[in-house]
Amino acid sequence: MVRVARFEKVSPQRFVADWIKTFPQQTIEQAVVAYEHLKLPQRATRGSAGYDFFAPVGFEIAAGSGLTIPTGIRAIIDEGWVLTLYPRSGLGFKFRFQLDNSVGVIDSDYAFSDNEGHIFLRMTNDNRGGKTLRIPTGTAFAQGIFLPFGITVDDDAQTVRNGGLGSTTRA
Numbered sequence: 001m002v003r004v005a006r007f008e009k010v011s012p013q014r015f016v017a018d019w020i021k022t023f024p025q026q027t028i029e030q031a032v033v034a035y036e037h038l039k040l041p042q043r044a045t046r047g048s049a050g051y052d053f054f055a056p057v058g059f060e061i062a063a064g065s066g067l068t069i070p071t072g073i074r075a076i077i078d079e080g081w082v083l084t085l086y087p088r089s090g091l092g093f094k095f096r097f098q099l100d101n102s103v104g105v106i107d108s109d110y111a112f113s114d115n116e117g118h119i120f121l122r123m124t125n126d127n128r129g130g131k132t133l134r135i136p137t138g139t140a141f142a143q144g145i146f147l148p149f150g151i152t153v154d155d156d157a158q159t160v161r162n163g164g165l166g167s168t169t170r171a
Helices: 011-020 030-034 089-095
Strands: 004-007 051-055 059-061 065-070 073-077 081-087 097-099 104-106 120-125 131-134 139-147
Touching: 011 030, 011 065, 059 065, 073 081, 073 131, 081 089, 089 097, 104 120, 120 139
Parallel strands: none
Antiparallel strands: 004 073, 051 139, 059 131, 065 120, 081 104, 081 139, 097 120
């Protein structure tokens, strides 16, 4: 196994600001409680490829609905590696639980952006049976896998990231 990254919590200030922006009906006190419940991603077994991401609070998603989840987590990743994000397999199978962008891609320079590299997951319960998905606080709901990547021989990218979601395409 190659060790290529580490997970950290974003700062309490970053998390609270992002939490309140995502859930304006929540109080600062509720955001602080969510921050206190953050658990760094971890593998369930020695053979697991995926690092489980845990719910900072319990949540429900009705069939056909979605929810954006500020995870409170950032990943410090070695250059040449990427963190890919997926729903937990069982939830995908039982509920058609999915990331709205299919696969999340966390680049190695994202951790140093203005938002501290705060990872958000926009998830949808797309099951056709009308089942509501219930995730209790602390339950694994997504997973991340570190993968190496290559670049073309004529690559000359020199731009430095300074922003969060979608920032590499903003002028």
